[in-house]
Amino acid sequence: MLLTDGNHSTRATFTLLGFSEYPDLQIPLFLVFLTIYTVTVVGNLGMIMIIRVSPQLHSPMYFFLSHLSFVDFCYSTTVTPKLLENLVVEDRTISFVGCILQFFLACILAVSETFMLAVMAYDRFVAVCNPLLYKAVMSQKLCASLVAGPYTWGIVSSLILTYFLLTLSFCGSNIINNFVCEHSVIVSVSCSDPYISQMLCFAIAIFNEVSSLVIILTTYIFIFVTVIKMPSAGGRQKAFSTCASHLTAITIFHGTVLFLYCVPNSKNSWLIVKVGSLFYTVVIPMLNPLIYSLRNKDVKESVRKLINHSIQLFPSHLQREHDPFSTLASGF
Template sequence: MWFAEGNQSAGATFTLLGFSGYPDLQVPLFLVFLTVYAVTVVGNLGMIAIIRISPKLHTPMYFFLSHLSFVDFCYSTTVTPKLLENLVVEDRTISFTGCIMQFFSACMFAVAEAFMLAVMAYDRFVAVCKPLLYTVVMSPKLCASLVAGPYTWGVVSSLTLTCSLLALSFCGSNIINNFLCEHSVIVSVSCSDPFISQVLCFAIAIFNEVGSLAIILTTYISIFATIRKMPSAGGRQKAFSTCASHLTAITMFHGTILFLYCVPRSKNSWLMVKVGSVFCTVVSPMLNPLIYSLRNKDVKESVRKLMITQLLCPRSCVPSFWLVPELSIDCFLHSSFKLYCLL
């Protein structure tokens, strides 16, 4: 029965209203979101490249961070290009298949990010509470398993919810008062009873949010208890600094998710829902690499060394750059030529 309905719905189209209610802001919003997306792509892919290139960053912590950057890049890429397109074209429709695929991808990467942050919390727990056993506990095999878990559960959760949406029927053209295809707005335009799909979505969302937050809270309670017992102030500050960036990323991601769940979907609150969705899907993936790079000395040092060795000077100049004036002049001329070419 549901298969037949799904076939009938395959020809349905959806109209993403987005920010069409603000015609004067279409071009400024396009420029802002395009800039944000460009920074997101460069920041996350750059973070992955730096972690892979720099031997100093070949640790479990940065291994998890590289996967967080990959998830952020994919999450933003799932949503932002369509948002940019709808800001500059009159036809804001999206096919049934396109809408379902966007929902599947966005849901999968959102769930993966929630549990990737939980995995990173466990990594910080082992580093702070069991420093002598860190290299033993966080073995390559365990790290690979911990990374595979969020991806696997993200696919399972997303596939379950997507199948529940495919069981619904949709009639003709459907108007979605948002810039992306998310579960609540899809079921709101369904022609059939969405009760089962809504119950599934509620159960999976609660499990994911409570489960990931429970892991994070449990680990950080142990971390703070261990930090308080440290005798030296320097040791406490160093231990806390290793967790500061991660705590900031957690606050942004889960704070936005909880905000979206708490905002009632009334007519007057839809703008707040769209703003929250923009922050979660567009802005947050841009901020994560900035937070980890600006607050992390190892990352900043690796970037500085990479710029010196790869951009400014050839490899042969690096060892003697500061020692031999003749080589310094050669390196300066070489650097100036490279910078001129870049400009």
């Protein structure tokens, strides 16, 4: 099962316990998570498609939102299929390479989402505080750079953490008491000293969380001050409505992250950690497109126009197919 070459594990197999301690709930949980994953895929890919085909959504705000939807789709797809598989099969093992790859991809996407939300906060800051200069400031070049930043830092962070995970050795029972290969559970089954890897993970996590929150809080302080100074109630309401969806997404995302940081390190906390991780990796990617579609007038209007356009095209197409007079007339 395990071969070691010095301090390096050349082959290892892990067992993801997931929610196996609740055998009677395996099928119900499978159906629930399958439904969530379906909504996630349809919601995020649908959001990307709507933004691409709707001219009124071709603005920096929706450009960033399309990338947030892409990150959410990829994040859920990295984690959920393996979770669903382990709920219906007895063999819950995952190879060392598969586990490390899942962590590598999930880390990239988690870090990317953290800073994508911060980028979207800056976009709202420019839109509310400098509306006349919005198009000039948020140029295509700047938008591309702001999107490239979170992806680049996500890859760098993941490469650093993954490299130090690969230096660890694994021996004995490699049972992971979770449904996903997170950094903390991987190092918990290592038989070598994980101190450096743990400290690096802690430092990077703290840097990501603090820096992104500082950006978000700073931008929203300026937004709040600007909105309060607006003379008209209608202007204030419009400004708050443009930020409402983003604030909701930020609150859910960072609230869950901070909650996981506060969970005590004890045996009884494993279930809390698993539920928190489940919300973080599976539920939030489903919620984001729902938040932005249900609370955003532009998105709802674009969806309505697309549906009406499809309805108008469909009957006229059927009428041309089944109207014998139009067929006869086309022959003259």
